[in-house]
Amino acid sequence: MSSDIPADLFARFGELGRESSTLTVMFHTRIAEQMGLSGTDHKCLDLAMRAEEPITAGRLAELSGLSTGAVTGVIDRLERRGFVRRVRDPYDRRKVLIEVSQEDPERFAHLFSGVVDTMRKVMEQFTLEELEVVERYQRALLDEMRSMLNVKPAAGD
Template identity: 65%
Template sequence: MTSEHDVPADVLERFSAYARESSALTVLFHSRVAEQMGLSPTDEKCLDLAMRADGPITAGRIAELSGLSTGAVTGVIDRLERAGYVRRVRDPHDRRKVLVEVTVGDEGKFEHLFAGAQETLREVLSRFTPEERDVLERYNQILIETFRRHVIDR
């Protein structure tokens, strides 16, 4: 269900400021996580994409999800492989295809890196009623979908 409402300039300006600040904090947070993992922020986020996939993933799919070129993703996979986070495997259904398989056996070994972020999210969400959280969830789903369509998928 799409609803089009005029957005006053002052509201757009406020939400733009929130988005910029949130984005900056997120980038800084993931830069710190990546550093602790011995990765670049881009490599860490591509590893995250691979970890959230339902099994091994193609380099092309990582490129689609990240918005990076396939050449850039090849470099990311090379670095992740050298660091021991992924390995290239043959697709069992099509031996010509190469898949990227996450080799991190214990995903829990990274939990401590995200504990502060998880606690922050819990603290913030606890300030909202379940009904308000439903609206926030809808907002975030639409924001992610629209951002991906307008910025990543282009």
């Protein structure tokens, strides 16, 4: 790997990253509003949904980078809206787990349908080899961002 990245290429990647970040935040803000949530609550719900089993508030704090106090507020709001519930750990009754409520999975699927189509449309413009390079870049960038933010990877990441 060369550390001699041309300044113009680095600047272009920086601009692309800023634009991608802005559009992603705006997209998820729009979805969160349609779900009746804040952006932070929506993304914490996503983290809880991606977990393979109910998780603790502490684990949600690790995954999100939020303080445990902030996560408690998030869980309170998600619970009031019916998205999650607090349950006792069956193996350690002192622990409280956050369980995603069993809702109709189609309830909000329409909010994401355009993204799936767009992703497929863009991916079809590249060869499999090119997509593997893009995936490697994305994974490396995500790893570095997690490290910078001191955020733990979610299951499967």
